[in-house]
Amino acid sequence: MSGQTFKYWDTGEFMRKAREAYPALYEKKYCSLARTVPGRDEWMRSGSSFILDFGTHIVGKLALEVECDNVPDSPLHVVFDFAEHTCEFDPRPYAGGLSSSWIQRETVYADNPLEAVKTSRRYAFRYVKITFPANTAYRVRYAGCVATGTTSADENAVSGLPSGTGEDVRKIDGVGLRTLKNCMQSVFEDGPKRDRRLWLGDLYLQAKTDLFTYKNTGLIKRCLYLFAALPHEDGCLSSAVFPEPMLKNQSWILHDYALFFAGVLRDLYEFEKDEKLVKELWPVAFRQAQIAAGAADGNGQVPVDMYFTDWCPGLDKTCAAQGTAVAMLNDTLFLSGIAGDGAAGDYLEKQIERLGARLLSLFDRESGLFVCPGGQISVHSQMWGALSGVIDRETQRTVLKNIAGRSDAVDTVTPYAKHYLAEALFRAGLRDEAEALVKSYWGGMVREGADCFPEIYVPSDPGASPYGDARINSYCHAWSCTASYFIRKYGIV
Amino acid sequence: MSGQTFKYWDTGEFMRKAREAYPALYEKKYCSLARTVPGRDEWMRSGSSFILDFGTHIVGKLALEVECDNVPDSPLHVVFDFAEHTCEFDPRPYAGGLSSSWIQRETVYADNPLEAVKTSRRYAFRYVKITFPANTAYRVRYAGCVATGTTSADENAVSGLPSGTGEDVRKIDGVGLRTLKNCMQSVFEDGPKRDRRLWLGDLYLQAKTDLFTYKNTGLIKRCLYLFAALPHEDGCLSSAVFPEPMLKNQSWILHDYALFFAGVLRDLYEFEKDEKLVKELWPVAFRQAQIAAGAADGNGQVPVDMYFTDWCPGLDKTCAAQGTAVAMLNDTLFLSGIAGDGAAGDYLEKQIERLGARLLSLFDRESGLFVCPGGQISVHSQMWGALSGVIDRETQRTVLKNIAGRSDAVDTVTPYAKHYLAEALFRAGLRDEAEALVKSYWGGMVREGADCFPEIYVPSDPGASPYGDARINSYCHAWSCTASYFIRKYGIV
Missing domain, CATH: 2.60.120 (Jelly Rolls)
Structure with missing residues (x-):
């Protein structure tokens, strides 16, 4: 697809910028x-x-x-x-x-x-x-x-941890730093052993962690430009970009991943305050919101098949997908203010209301939990329900405390999903529970000898694999690196 | 071993000359x-x-x-x-x-x-x-x-065969040319699949063929200089030189191979008439003759264990080794004349007489054959007896005709040994028999589909291997290329 024929933005220009954003690869x-x-x-x-x-x-x-x-x-x-x-x-x-x-x-x-x-x-x-x-x-x-x-990570850019930081937290942070460093090559790769691909879902978490550690903002920009340069025909971003063997987008489309583009851009803006960059990439971010919101049905429900959420057999994504959409529409709304696009802002507010109302309709006041239409209760529903902001902080705390006591709930299986649970706990103000999660889950991997965080970790099932053979699992995986982000952002000691 | 400390000649100078002799490798x-x-x-x-x-x-x-x-x-x-x-x-x-x-x-x-x-x-x-x-x-x-x-072979340097040449001979010549070409790399290799080594015995036959075909005299000189640059401590040349992984001589010493140095130098002199080269390498050639003759016992018998002769189980090499020594001392004597070394010439004449007398004592007038002390009769004994020149041409013909009728004799198994039989037939004036041998033996390989001549060919035993597994045999082997030499030198049509 050439820049000349693409009607939403100039893909050729973004490809040039991707090349310029971080030219000193692998130095x-x-x-x-x-x-x-x-x-x-x-x-x-x-x-x-x-x-x-x-x-x-x-x-x-x-x-x-x-x-x-x-x-x-x-x-x-x-x-x-x-x-x-x-x-x-x-x-x-x-x-x-x-x-x-x-x-x-x-x-x-x-x-x-x-x-x-x-x-x-x-x-x-x-x-x-x-x-x-x-x-x-x-x-x-x-x-x-x-x-x-x-x-492409510069270890000299990483600040030391406060002097009072415990040895267990230092170890967890070291493993997170190494995981991210070893995934940072010519792009943020998902895993350096296998795939070696730039996924938007992984990028979102890698960029969050990078901004608190290596601060290689050039590499983040390069990755944003690459996604912008390789959209699908309707302007929807691909879930992944192949940097090799030929620079190409992946045919698979995921709306949560597409929406994370706005998330990365917002995080980067809050770090660098680069308005020019937000304005430049604003058409890309807004288009993802239009596509995701436009795909919702008459009830305001987004299509669950277009959301990744987790490697979790049998998971009903109705609440989690809905929560992800609302949360990321909020980030897009924030960006519309920086971009000065009032009309888009109005549109986004309406969509947030429409999709949020649907999500709220799935909140069961009796149990204090988000419950999917078929009755399934999952950790995923609660964490995304909380992150969406459709319930107030107190209710978020209630929901997150309630799910912790439900051993019958469908649980997360990847450090990727666990990230959103920890983030929901921190944002809801459940700091002790959040810290305990970081120390037990990521710390559990460290105690079991992990030198990097793997793509999948189920404490009760060490041989778990989404691919039918744990030998092909990635044991250094981008989306698992966020322990360092939590430790540094929230000052875990 | 450095040039400074070697007492016979300047090995450092020869190493420099080896590098200069054929600098345009692999072009x-x-x-x-x-x-x-x-x-x-x-x-x-x-x-x-x-x-x-x-x-x-x-x-x-x-x-x-x-x-x-x-x-x-x-x-x-x-x-x-x-x-x-x-x-x-x-x-x-x-x-x-x-x-x-x-x-x-x-x-x-x-x-x-x-x-x-x-x-x-x-x-x-x-x-x-x-x-x-x-x-x-x-x-x-x-x-x-x-x-x-x-x-490193230039196909443009090869002359066409006479217009009356038969298709069978053209095919044999083509296979010989390809065999030599594919062994000509940075040195004359024995086989490009395996060993990839410069052996003096192979070089002797390759150089003979090269002078009638590709005429890459620079490569021949490079190989002579390499042997001269990497002698053993007593001045004896090694049977082989490793061009890779490090330029080094092989520890194995063979007197027939060491004596072939004079043979290669003589062939090259007769082609180029380069007296300067003969004078330069004369100390090397003469030292091999001194060592080979000096190793003979009181009866003038050379030590058979120091001679290769053929891959032939149970072969008694008494006559064949003796014949090889005398033949090559004759070549060395020829070179002493070019080098103007009268004293060496006198020494060589005496040694040829002493060693030749011993060989002649093994000639059995009754059977008209060279017979080893234990009674063994072999093709090898006759061909080298003939090539030594201790018997006149008529007797050579007798010997070679007699052995052809002896099905009980030990026969040659390699194209290398078969070369000396064909050469002996041509030199003795048995042109028809020699031509028939080239057409039946080398032609036999071609008729069986060979695209190059292999290192070993026993018509009755297609799976023969000196190494216990025919898959490791070399199917393009230097010492088998001389069919083209015979065709071109003796005008086989």
Whole structure:
């Protein structure tokens, strides 16, 4: 789609701006040495292998050096198996639905084993299994291994935590920072192991966290411009952009994700107060609101199939989708003021009222909970009901306290969904409950040994996977990084 | 070993000259398109594979292009299995003694399937099996494949054969030319699939053929200088030089191979009449003769364990090694005249007489054959007995005719050994027999479909391998290229 033919805004201009917004991609590199190494005296060949533990999650390339016990008279066959999590070394056949080509393996036949054997591609890993399959006439011994990581996050931009901060909170914050850093590449990626895609839902949470940590606003702008440059025909933004192999939008449309564009723009405005940027991107943000509100039925109910909400089997999204729409229409309304678009403001106020009234009709005063038409009670309904602002803060507190006592409710399964619960608790003024959630949920992952926050975490089901095989799960996932945002925004110590 | 400390000649100077002798390495490239391609309509993934036949043997890299039936949202996993001979596609586990890392496989995870998928290494192949193992969300279809070959042979330097040349001879010559071309890289390699090493025994036959075909004398000089630059401590040349991974000599010493240095230098002198080169390398050539003759025992018998002769189980090399030594001492004597080293000439004449007398003592006048002390009769004994010149041409003819009738004799198994038989027949004046041998032996390989001449060819045993697995055999091997030398030197039509 070219800028000339798109009727809503100039996509070509936004593509140029995306390129200018953060031109110094990947300028930050870091090196890590393997912490645990095999015995120095072990000479290997014919299938020998060992596992290196780098002690921390890295996104980058690897260089292995070996010694040879004789002149290497044939190539050195080396297989590198990279893993974020040790479960990935499970040798059983892969059974997942996602493409097996994401499994991180590189096979090298090194013509010169006397030089460092380097991987050609970027991997996401903490562990590397290295195997020498060939029956070479010579044997090799481990001499050293260096990982060179890449990121567009600048660690020097991160402020220290207050001196009174507890060790548990420092650890959670460190894992959140690392998660975000390793997802920050040429765009905010969802996960550096798999997909490596710019999703609007992930961007919303990454940008929130970035503004309190690395403050790479250029990268946020680049991502906003990319979405603006690659809309669908009706002006609806795509749920994701492929930065590689060709810059292209994803065909899948999600209205919650499209609405988050306004959320990112509002957060960035509140950080930088850049009115010019808001005015420039205002047509894009407003169009998403028009599309989302326009899709609501006669009752003012938005179409639930157009909302992601969570990876949660059987979840009724009626309340949660409605709450998301109203919450983000409010952000769009805020932006209309900055953009000086009074007519749009009027339109948005009416839509907020119409969609809000529908949401309020789903609030059950007796139980003090949002209840879906079929009777389902879920955490998702309450948190989005609260965030929508259709009930006052006191009622928000009631709703959120009530759901905490309901073990029969459908619960969240992703750190993405858990983010909105924590945010709802903080905004409703339930600070103790919010802090306890951050410390128990994100802290739980840390206590279980996570070096980065994974895309899915169900404390009662460690092998949970939306893809049929936990080995393909992403163990460093953008939407899980917001623990650092909560710690820094709300001053958790 | 540095030039300063080596007492026989200046190895540093020879290393510099090796670099200067043929600086324009690999300047010749050629392209080949796959001749047979799979159906254009076949969409593939999840283990689909197909085999391309390039119709001819190529040494080089590959670029594969595919079409995708959808946006490629994950890497494309491609496995390339290269084969010189279809037997290499046999899926049974490899059982050979040589390193399995020579098996030609490259695994690529292409982050951008929309670009050509290129191999990172050079392979020797006619066939390529291409497999797409992953369960990608998209499927791929073959769009094209280009092999880019490399050689230091200039095909424009090759003269045409006389107009009366038969089609069978033209075919044999073509296969010989291709074999040599594909072994000519930064050095004369023994085989481009495996070893990729500069062996003196192979160089001797390659240089002979090169002077009648591609005439790349710079490459011959480079190889002579390399051997001269990397001697063992006593001045003996190594049987081989590793051009990669580091320029180094092979520890294995073979006196026949060391003596062939003089043979190559003589052949080159007779082609170019470069006296300066002979004088420069004379100390190297003479030292090999001193070492080989000095190793003979009180009877004038050279040590058979220091001679290669053939890959032939149970062969008694007493006559063949002795014949090789005498033949090559004769070449060295010729060079002493060019070098103007009278004292060396006197020494060589005495050694030729002493070693020749021993060889003549093994000639059995009754049977008209050279017979080893234990009674073994072999083709090898006769051909080298003839080439040594210790018997006159008429007796040479007798010996060579006699052995042809002896089905009980140990026979040659490699084209390398067969070369010396053909040479002995031509030199003895048995032109018809020599031509018949070239047409039956090298022609036999062509009739069986060879596109290049392999390292081993036993008509009665197609699976023969010196390494325990025919899949690791080299099917384009330097020492087998001399059919073209015979055709062009002796005018076979």
